[in-house]
Amino acid sequence: MEEFYIDSDGTRLHAKLDRVGTEKGPLCILIHGFTGHMEEDHIIAAKDAINAEGVSVLRVEMYGHGGSDGEFKNHTLYKWVTNALSVVKYAKQLDFVTDLYICGHSQGGLLTMLIGGMCADDFKAIIPLSPAWMIPEAAREGTILGADFDPKHIPEKVGADEWEISGDYIRVAQTIHVEDEIARFDGPVLIIHGDDDEAVPYEYGVKASKLYKNAKLVTIHGDDHCYTRHLDEMSKALREGFRDLLA
Numbered sequence: 001m002e003e004f005y006i007d008s009d010g011t012r013l014h015a016k017l018d019r020v021g022t023e024k025g026p027l028c029i030l031i032h033g034f035t036g037h038m039e040e041d042h043i044i045a046a047k048d049a050i051n052a053e054g055v056s057v058l059r060v061e062m063y064g065h066g067g068s069d070g071e072f073k074n075h076t077l078y079k080w081v082t083n084a085l086s087v088v089k090y091a092k093q094l095d096f097v098t099d100l101y102i103c104g105h106s107q108g109g110l111l112t113m114l115i116g117g118m119c120a121d122d123f124k125a126i127i128p129l130s131p132a133w134m135i136p137e138a139a140r141e142g143t144i145l146g147a148d149f150d151p152k153h154i155p156e157k158v159g160a161d162e163w164e165i166s167g168d169y170i171r172v173a174q175t176i177h178v179e180d181e182i183a184r185f186d187g188p189v190l191i192i193h194g195d196d197d198e199a200v201p202y203e204y205g206v207k208a209s210k211l212y213k214n215a216k217l218v219t220i221h222g223d224d225h226c227y228t229r230h231l232d233e234m235s236k237a238l239r240e241g242f243r244d245l246l247a
Helices: 041-052 077-092 107-118 135-141 167-174 178-184 202-211 231-246
Strands: 002-008 011-018 025-031 056-060 097-105 125-129 157-159 164-166 189-194 215-220
Touching: 002 077, 011 077, 025 041, 025 077, 025 107, 041 056, 041 097, 041 231, 056 077, 077 097, 077 107, 077 167, 097 107, 107 125, 107 178, 125 231, 135 167, 157 167, 164 167, 178 202, 189 202, 189 231, 202 215, 215 231
Parallel strands: 025 056, 025 097, 097 125, 125 189, 189 215
Antiparallel strands: 002 011, 011 056, 157 164
């Protein structure tokens, strides 16, 4: 494992590269979710599952999360998009990489969907895990992860029990329309979602699978947002998914 930082317009992004072997081969970028980091159990499990199928993994923490620069309360989806574009550029310059994939959980799954559309030619496939792509829609309606506000008169701070974000997060989210980026990606999409997800309704996984041109939805029955009840089934779905993608 290699640990380092990737520059994103002056923001240092904490990264770890878990490479498989020494020969050229595929690489998957792996991104955590809102309030998350690269050492969470479900992120480690995803990394291990992808590595097990012969794919190297580049885990990166976005602005305001983990060991990366920035304060959590000041992060926005625009900042995350800029970060992810920098990570894609970095990954494409690695001399051992043949094919490139991107996988993200929750808000990282939303980011995966956005970057998949923006950089459609760069990815062999994208893998959103419990993708929180309802965030922009919810922001336009006046709610974000349990915190309510007036969507036409956005406060300077929005928060719940364990987190607080600036009003800029809401202002940015309201401008994003994920369906535009879904329409731009024609490649394979593997969506993994628990049908007892308490944070991102399972229906959004179903809806995304129907909107993409070439998507497969794997349902983890009875599981929550971070797969705490059936982490082995999420890992199995990833392994089988990559086995199909690499065939």
